[in-house]
Amino acid sequence: MLSGHEMQNDGLKRTPLASLMESLGGKMVPFAGYAMPVQFADGILKEHKWTRANCGLFDVSHMGQAFVIGPDHETTAKALEALMPGDFVGLKPGQQRYSLLLTDEGGIMDDLMVTRSIHPHFEGWLMLVVNAAFKGVDFAQIASRLPEGVRLEAAPDRALIAVQGPKTAEVLAPHCEDSCDMVFMQSKASKIGGIDCHISRSGYTGEDGFEISVKSEYANDLARLLLKNKLVKPIGLGARDSLRLEAGLCLSGHDFDETRTPVEASLSWAIPKVRREAGGFPGATRILRELSEGTTQKRVGIKPLGRAPAREGTQVHLDGVYVGEITSGGFGPTFGGPVAMGYVRADLAVPGTKLELMVRAKAHPAEVVKLPFVPQNYYRG
Amino acid sequence: MSKLYYTEDHEWLSVDGDTATVGISTYAAGQLGDVVFVELPEVGKTVKKGEDIAVVESVKSASEIYAPVSGQITAANAALEDAPETVNEDAQGAGWFFKMTISDAAELSGLMDEAAYAEFTKE
Numbered sequence: 001m002l003s004g005h006e007m008q009n010d011g012l013k014r015t016p017l018a019s020l021m022e023s024l025g026g027k028m029v030p031f032a033g034y035a036m037p038v039q040f041a042d043g044i045l046k047e048h049k050w051t052r053a054n055c056g057l058f059d060v061s062h063m064g065q066a067f068v069i070g071p072d073h074e075t076t077a078k079a080l081e082a083l084m085p086g087d088f089v090g091l092k093p094g095q096q097r098y099s100l101l102l103t104d105e106g107g108i109m110d111d112l113m114v115t116r117s118i119h120p121h122f123e124g125w126l127m128l129v130v131n132a133a134f135k136g137v138d139f140a141q142i143a144s145r146l147p148e149g150v151r152l153e154a155a156p157d158r159a160l161i162a163v164q165g166p167k168t169a170e171v172l173a174p175h176c177e178d179s180c181d182m183v184f185m186q187s188k189a190s191k192i193g194g195i196d197c198h199i200s201r202s203g204y205t206g207e208d209g210f211e212i213s214v215k216s217e218y219a220n221d222l223a224r225l226l227l228k229n230k231l232v233k234p235i236g237l238g239a240r241d242s243l244r245l246e247a248g249l250c251l252s253g254h255d256f257d258e259t260r261t262p263v264e265a266s267l268s269w270a271i272p273k274v275r276r277e278a279g280g281f282p283g284a285t286r287i288l289r290e291l292s293e294g295t296t297q298k299r300v301g302i303k304p305l306g307r308a309p310a311r312e313g314t315q316v317h318l319d320g321v322y323v324g325e326i327t328s329g330g331f332g333p334t335f336g337g338p339v340a341m342g343y344v345r346a347d348l349a350v351p352g353t354k355l356e357l358m359v360r361a362k363a364h365p366a367e368v369v370k371l372p373f374v375p376q377n378y379y380r381g
Numbered sequence: 382m383s384k385l386y387y388t389e390d391h392e393w394l395s396v397d398g399d400t401a402t403v404g405i406s407t408y409a410a411g412q413l414g415d416v417v418f419v420e421l422p423e424v425g426k427t428v429k430k431g432e433d434i435a436v437v438e439s440v441k442s443a444s445e446i447y448a449p450v451s452g453q454i455t456a457a458n459a460a461l462e463d464a465p466e467t468v469n470e471d472a473q474g475a476g477w478f479f480k481m482t483i484s485d486a487a488e489l490s491g492l493m494d495e496a497a498y499a500e501f502t503k504e
Contacts, residue, residue: 044440045415238414238441307418307462309438331417331440338418360420360436 005061005156008035015061016159016216017223024227024234031237032132034062039236047239048333051205052374055167056235057226061159064135065213066128068142070150073116076124079150083142085262085271085281086114088126094118096185096200100262100270101130101138106283107258108265109141110134111250113211115187115200127198129160129211131252159219164209164243166377167231172210175225180210184378193225201379205240206247206372208379245339246332248301248371254312255299255327255341263290264343266299266371297324298349301371302340302357304329306364309338310357316344317356317363323348326357335373344368386489387498388449393473396489402480403449405437408502410472414439416465421457422479428454430488435478437468446478450488456480 005013012035022028026037037059039047050056070076077088086099096115100108112130117123130138135154143152163171172180177191180199187200195218203209214222226232241251250256256265261283268291275281279288304310314326329340344355351370356363383397391409394401410416418438428434428448435446457479461467468476483489493501 038441039414043414045417048440242440307465308420309418309443311443331438333440 005034010035013062015059016219017059017061017161020220020223021059021234026234026236029237032062034132036062037234037236039238040234042233044236044238044242045333047233047235048242050233051165051235051239051243052207052334053165053167055163055165055171055209055229055232056205056239057223057232058162058164058235058240059159059223060162060211061216061219062132063160064128064130064132064138065155065158065160066130066139066142067153067155068126068128068146068150069153070124072124076126076150077116079146080114080126080142081275081281083145083282084112084114085275085284085287087272087274088114088116090272090274091116091126093120094182094186094188096187096202098185098270100267101141102262102282103258104282105258106261106286108252108256108260108262108267109258110138110252111256111267112138113200113202115198117198118188127213129213133253155213157216158213159216161212161214161219161223161226162203162205162209163212163226163232164203164205164207164235166208168207168209169379171226171229171231183381184208192222195222197222204247204249205243206249206374206376206378207243208377242330242333245328245330245341246335246372246374247376248341248373250299251328260299260343261287261290261295263287264295264297264299295346297343298346299327299341299343300349301369301373302326302329302342302344302355302366303369303373304338304340304357304364304366307338308359308364310340310359310364310366314340314342315358316342316366317358318345318348320356320363323355332373339373340366341371385495386449386492387495387501388447388492389501390447390449391502392446392449394449394489394492396483399483399486400455400480401450401452401483402477403446404477405446405468405472406498406502407472410469410476413437413444414441414469416468419461419465419468419478421459421461422454424454424457426454428452428481437478448481449492450481450483450485452482452484454479454481
């Protein structure tokens with residue numbers, strides 16, 4: 001049986017769903033060491049809009065899944081709190097949190113999801129899902145810093161399927177053994193079509209949806225079952241990127257990296273009050289100071305006022321002077337125009353501020369806007 | 382009677398006497414995916430073969446359009462500014478980018494005809 005992800009001749013790894021994606025018309029491209037579908041026959045624009053209207057199925061098995069396992073919840077949670085600014089001790093069974101893996105200087109190594117199992121059998125386990133591009137360094141960093149008695153177990157034998165869009169709950173309902181009726185950022189272990197899964201109501205498109213972790217050998221059966229529903233179409237990484245950008249969500253390594261702190265990256269909301277009061281996470285001195293005194297730059301939404309998209313790396317100017325840079329930019333199919341985000345001088349990080357984007361050496365007018373570009377549509381009960 | 386040429390950058394030229402209409406090939410439009418923005422050259426601009434003079438952007442990426450031959454831009458397809466999707470719908474017709482004069486007809490000899498381009502794009 002397949003354990004981990006097979007490597008093919010070109011040096012790219014294949015997820016358990018790669019062949020299925022290819023057979024469905026996926027145009028495979030290298031991404032984070034994997035052959036992944038960037039789009040299907042419909043193309044990015046249609047796939048994006050389909051997901052916002054119906055249900056898109058994404059193979060995200062390239063992402064890193066792991067369990068951090070300790071003797072009890074508090075011990076495991078505290079071990080992770082020493083590495084991230086999230087409140088994991090306060091996680092209730094079945095709850096999921098978005099958090100940030102920090103360097104000792106308070107820079108962001110990666111963002112991730114941390115989930116506490118709802119089942120007493122897994123007391124002391126927290127499940128992590130990290131970005132594909134960083135899973136090696138993330139897991140090494142975490143493993144090397146866990147205290148005695150707490151360990152990290154990577155789960156390369158698991159696939160991950162994201163189903164996203166307003167019709168997703170309707171699609172899943174007939175297959176869920178017990179109800180899949182949880183709210184945003186809640187999870188449970190259950191069966192879908194008789195297959196054991198970890199299901200969380202989350203995702204990275206701004207839509208209601210679920211991420212389903214499943215043993216690799218059952219991934220194809222599960223994906224095929226879901227794709228039988230006419231409301232479900234396979235969606236590529238291209239649309240995944242435009243969906244998350246419209247939703248104002250960061251792409252790790254682009255919209256932040258080790259040189260940016262959570263405060264600069266406008267992710268202070270991921271540092272709850274209890275952690276601000278007690279500190280005790282990497283870079284806490286700097287981050288707590290920045291929380292009260294501010295930073296020199298801030299991540300903001302930037303809307304080009306013309307039709308030309310401004311891509312990553314585009315300089316942002318004010319009256320001809322450099323004030324920042326675009327970190328993600330493209331076209332928002334649902335928004336119906338170009339969308340971007342990036343870093344600007346903190347005093348300019350105010351919606352309505354007019355800026356210039358230097359696209360191909362010409363200044364194009366733009367303005368700072370509140371994120372997201374398209375309203376988030378999470379299910380909160 | 383116009384003659385159709387292609388460049389290795391997947392542009393087509395329909396040449397009629399000493400003028401050419403230029404766009405990107407149907408194959409290129411398919412590879413690029415949904416076109417969401419086109420930046421056209423200024424009419425009257427003198428261009429050298431190989432110079433980047435226009436841009437076509439899909440959801441995912443931006444690609445340069447090069448002058449396929451040397452000459453002067455005589456027209457730009459302003460309709461693409463409001464309807465860039467025309468490039469996908471009719472790449473080698475209504476989706477044309479610009480028209481230009483050809484200052485050195487000898488430059489055409491390095492280009493491909495329909496059959497050669499079909500071979501060039503064969504996978």
